[in-house]
Every structure is written in structure tokens, then in C-alpha cells.
Amino acid sequence: MDPKTLKKIEENLLAEKKRLENQLSQFAPKEGSEAYEVQFPQIGDKDDENAAEVDTYSTNLALERTLRNSLRDIEAALRRMKEGTYGICKYCGKEIDQKRLVARPVSSACIDCKKRLTQEA
Numbered sequence: 001m002d003p004k005t006l007k008k009i010e011e012n013l014l015a016e017k018k019r020l021e022n023q024l025s026q027f028a029p030k031e032g033s034e035a036y037e038v039q040f041p042q043i044g045d046k047d048d049e050n051a052a053e054v055d056t057y058s059t060n061l062a063l064e065r066t067l068r069n070s071l072r073d074i075e076a077a078l079r080r081m082k083e084g085t086y087g088i089c090k091y092c093g094k095e096i097d098q099k100r101l102v103a104r105p106v107s108s109a110c111i112d113c114k115k116r117l118t119q120e121a
Helices: 005-028 047-083 098-103 112-118
Strands: none
Touching: 005 047, 005 098
């Protein structure tokens, strides 16, 4: 992969990482190096307010899981960049097509291996 494209992908990954961390911190604060943890909202003491609290918490919990998974994928891609293995399929060892990496920068598998894995699942 050409260095200019790799640098652009890295910049995009870092920007997306920051965006996800900011979004997560809105409802799942992080204490130091601890993991993000969804806080139970305090809306009120009435039954309908308690139901709203549970609903909000459930929604935030699902969103937190999705955002955390995306953040994990980005961190893994950045780690592969540092290690010099970014763009190499973790299953077959071949280069991942540059177009695939531009479209989905967190990809760790070439399109052939990904198709094979999807069919097996």
C-alpha cells in the first residue's frame, strides 16, 4: 500500500476513534484506565419515570456495546499499523486489496477469506 493512502487511513481511524470515545463518554463515563461503564439514569421516582430509566439504560447499554466493539476494531487496526501487519489478511497472509481497506479500514481479512468465513457461519 502506498504510504500516502496508509497515512490517510490512519488519520481517519484516529478521528473516528476520538469521535467514538466522545460519544461513549456522554453516557458511559470512563474512570482512568477503567472500561466505559453505562450509568443508570436518574429520571425520577414515579413508576412511569422508573420505566423510562430502564428503557434509557437498556438503549444505552446496547449502544455502548456497539460503540465499544467499533472502538476495539479501530484500536486493533491502529495496532496492526504500528506492528507493520496492517493490510495483511490474518487468515491467509495475503495482502488485503487497498480498495477494501479504504472502504473498511478496520478490515483484517481479505475479501476471499471474509466470504469464506461468512458462508461457514
